Amino acid sequence: MTAHKDGLPKDKAEMTMMLHALVDGELDAATALAVERRIAADPELAAEHARIAALRVAVNRLPKPQPSKAFLDRIQAIGGADAHQALQPSVLPFRTSSSHSRTERSLRSWSARSATFDWRALAASIAITAVVASGATQWAMTGGSDDFAAAVASGHRRSLLAANPVDVVSSDRHTVKPWLDGRLGMSPPAPDLAKDGFALVGGRVEVVDGQPIPALVYRHNEHLITLVAQPRNGGEASSPVDRSADGFSMVSWSDRAFAYWAITDMERSGLDEFVTRFRAAAAI
């Protein structure tokens, strides 16, 4: 077998798992592309891929249980009229702070669990390749900020293509910050701006020129905002500078600890509001 430089597993069983992950839509765009190239070049992988896809087809043909009227009535009776609504996600109105039930704790542990994300390391190595290939490698701590901006922009675009824009999913900054700390030994401020309309979605690690850098992801309506925080060693704080280009709004600024780069596909005014809110909350 010829040596592959696409960062995918060499081990056959692990490569098979990548085929399953591809069929399941669990791979980000770059990794999926790399796996598809392998499939195209390897009839054995192609046959296995076809079998996995065929099994999905067969399983989808299995009859789905339809709740009987009598059963529905039994369920409806459980909570009176509001039980029906209670299970609708859209009308779940509350996050009670008083009750930390077992369920809630198990939900919290979800985010921690997703830190063990095997092929993310692979995806990251592919991301390095992509950044190297795109020539966005001139980034340095001083100067070259346009290239850094280009890398941040491509990271944001990539995240929009990926199945999931974040590696740790949590609206709780007490989950996101420790996750980033565990990965990188540092984490930027991650204020909860949900009341201002900017909900924390999670965090991920961006790789720019081989350097892992923390990134936070916020959501505003249907738009995602990626906030990359490049650690710095002291230096003067700077005010927001517009770096918008190529249909993306981008603003950068810095404080003593980090240089921040916020990028989104929503309009500048919305991003400016986010930046203002974030800076105010982070300064506290």
Place this chain on the structure above:
Amino acid sequence: MPHLGDALALARWLTGSAADAEDVVQEACMKAYAGIGGYAGGNARAWLLTIVRNASYTWLARNRSREVVAVGDLNDLDDMSAGHRDHSPDDDGPEANLIAKADLAALEDAIAALPEPFRETLVLRDINGLSYREIAAMLDVPIGTVMSRLARARGQLMSDLGRAR
């Protein structure tokens, strides 16, 4: 009522009986309703399925003898596979179109015969449609374990369906 079909499907595959599944889901819905204040946002369907899964195992422990509940492990699957691993490793195995047209009863039997951790992972992914992350969180195992269980469960099914030709 959203997600009720999913809840029934999971309970049906975990308990092995459609009638029992209704009892389990009813119990789970009561727990879900009682614990609704503990719902901390996120995927409501995954949250409900987590409760259904717990209720299924509680129900099994209470209503079934121990050997039926016996939790399978990797060795069980190795034993199962060993029985019909008669083709050489180079063999491509059953053709994809054979698998896609498999007899549904044979498929159901094959799923039911999977050891519990594999069956559970397969059902959560292929029937309930949860993501790897959601399954890993629910089962409290690393994502790599979800991936390997899924690959092995599907491998077993493909092998079973191919053998039935």
